[in-house]
Amino acid sequence: MPQKPVENFDKDSVLAWLIENSPAELDRLWQKADDVRCQCVGDDVWLRGLIEVSNNCARSCAYCGISLVAPRPKIYLMDKAEIMDSAKKALEYGYGTVVLQAGEDPRITGPWMADIVSCIKRETGLAITLSLGERSDEELKMWREAGADRYLLRFETSDEKLYRQIHPDLGGPSNRIAQLERMRGMGYEIGTGIMIGLPGQTWKSLANDIWLFRKYGIDMVGVGPFLESPGTPLAGELSKALRASAGDSQVPSDDLTALKVIALTRLLCPDTNIPATTALATIDPTGGRVHGLQRGANVVMPNVTPAEYRSLYQTYPGKAGTNETADVSRHKIESQILSLGRTIGKGPGTSLKYLQQH
Numbered sequence: 058m059p060q061k062p063v064e065n066f067d068k069d070s071v072l073a074w075l076i077e078n079s080p081a082e083l084d085r086l087w088q089k090a091d092d093v094r095c096q097c098v099g100d101d102v103w104l105r106g107l108i109e110v111s112n113n114c115a116r117s118c119a120y121c122g123i124s125l126v127a128p129r130p131k132i133y134l135m136d137k138a139e140i141m142d143s144a145k146k147a148l149e150y151g152y153g154t155v156v157l158q159a160g161e162d163p164r165i166t167g168p169w170m171a172d173i174v175s176c177i178k179r180e181t182g183l184a185i186t187l188s189l190g191e192r193s194d195e196e197l198k199m200w201r202e203a204g205a206d207r208y209l210l211r212f213e214t215s216d217e218k219l220y221r222q223i224h225p226d227l228g229g230p231s232n233r234i235a236q237l238e239r240m241r242g243m244g245y246e247i248g249t250g251i252m253i254g255l256p257g258q259t260w261k262s263l264a265n266d267i268w269l270f271r272k273y274g275i276d277m278v279g280v281g282p283f284l285e286s287p288g289t290p291l292a293g294e295l296s297k298a299l300r301a302s303a304g305d306s307q308v309p310s311d312d313l314t315a316l317k318v319i320a321l322t323r324l325l326c327p328d329t330n331i332p333a334t335t336a337l338a339t340i341d342p343t344g345g346r347v348h349g350l351q352r353g354a355n356v357v358m359p360n361v362t363p364a365e366y367r368s369l370y371q372t373y374p375g376k377a378g379t380n381e382t383a384d385v386s387r388h389k390i391e392s393q394i395l396s397l398g399r400t401i402g403k404g405p406g407t408s409l410k411y412l413q414q415h
C-alpha cells in the first residue's frame with residue numbers, strides 16, 4: 058500500500074491522517090511536522106503574556122464557562138491600573154507580546170479599550186493582541202489605530218449547523234470568518250482556531266476546519282481539546298443529543314487528536330504561528346505543552362493575570378496554571394522550552410506570513 062503523503066496534501070489526506078492510529082505512521086507525521094516547523098519558523102518559541110481582562114459576557118455560548126448561561130460565582134473587570142501592571146510584568150519577564158482576552162463585556166467600550174491599548178504601547182512597546190470576541194468595525198478600527206497589532210477570534214467549528222447550535226447570535230448574525238476578513242483589511246494580524254472534540258463534531262468537519270486555516274491564510278492558529286464546563290448546556294442534554302447525531306464519526310476530545318490537528322496545521326500552514334495551548338496543557342498536565350511544541354507548535358501563552366482573577370476566568374474547569382503565580386508559570390514554561398533544545402524568541406514574534414505581505 059502506498060504511504061500517505063506528508064506533503065502536497067489534499068483534503069482527503071487530512072481526513073486520513075486524522076483517523077490514523079498506527080504508532081509508526083504517526084511517528085512519520087510528528088517527524089515531518091517538527092521538520093517543517095524547524096525549517097519554516099525555526100527553533101524560537103514566542104511567549105505571549107495572557108491577561109484575562111474580564112469574565113463577563115453577554116453571549117450565551119453553550120460550551121464556555123464564562124458565558125452568560127454559565128454559573129459564574131463572581132463577575133470581574135480588571136481596571137486600567139491592574140491591566141498596566143500585568144503588561145509591565147510581561148515586559149519584565151521578557152515576553153514580546155501581551156494578549157488581552159475577555160468575554161463580550163459591554164463595559165469594554167471602544168474608547169475605554171483604545172485608551173488602554175495606547176497606554177500599553179506607549180509605556181511598554183510590546184506587541185498587542187486582542188481577543189475580545191465579536192465587535193463592531195468601529196471598535197476594531199479604533200483599537201487598531203490605538204496600536205493593537207493582532208486579533209484572535211476562533212471560528213470554533215466550520216460545521217455551520219453545529220456552530221448555530223452552540224454559538225447564539227447577539228445583536229446580529231454571528232459570522233466570525235467575515236469579521237476575520239474585515240480585520241485583515243484593517244491591517245490586523247489575524248488568528249483563529251477551533252475546539253477539538255466538540256459534541257457533534259465529525260472527523261470530516263474537523264478535516265475541513267484544518268483546510269480552512271490554509272484557505273484563509275491565517276497568521277496564527279490556536280487549537281485545543283473541548284473540555285466540558287459544569288453547568289453549561291454542553292455539559293448536559295444538548296451534548297448527548299449532539300453526540301448521538303454524530304454517531305461513530307464523533308471526534309474525541311483527547312490529546313492525541315489535538316496533537317494530530319497541530320501537526321497537520323503546521324504541514325498545511327508552514328509559516329503560521331501555532332501555540333501549544335493551555336487546553337492541551339490541561340488535558341495532559343505533564344506532557345501536553347511539550348508534545349505540542351515537538352509536533353508543530355512554536356508559541357506559548359503564559360498567564361500574567363493577577364492571581365485573584367485567574368480562578369474566576371474558567372472557560373473550562375481545571376485550567377492549567379490557575380493556581381500558579383505568573384512567576385511560577387514563567388519558570389515552568391521556560392524550562393520546558395529549554396529542555397527541548399529550543400530557544401525563547403526575543404521581540405514581537407510577528408507571523409512570517411504577515412511580514413511577507415506587509
Ligand code: SAH
Pocket residue numbers: 120121122158159160161188189190191209210211213251252281282283284285286336372373
Ligand atoms: N470572548 C472571546 C474569548 C473567549 S475564550 C471569544 O469568544 O473569542 C477563548 C477560547 O476559549 C474560545 O474561542 C474557545 O475556543 C475556548 N473555549 C471556550 N470554552 C471552552 C471549553 N469548554 N473547552 C475548551 N475550550 C474552550
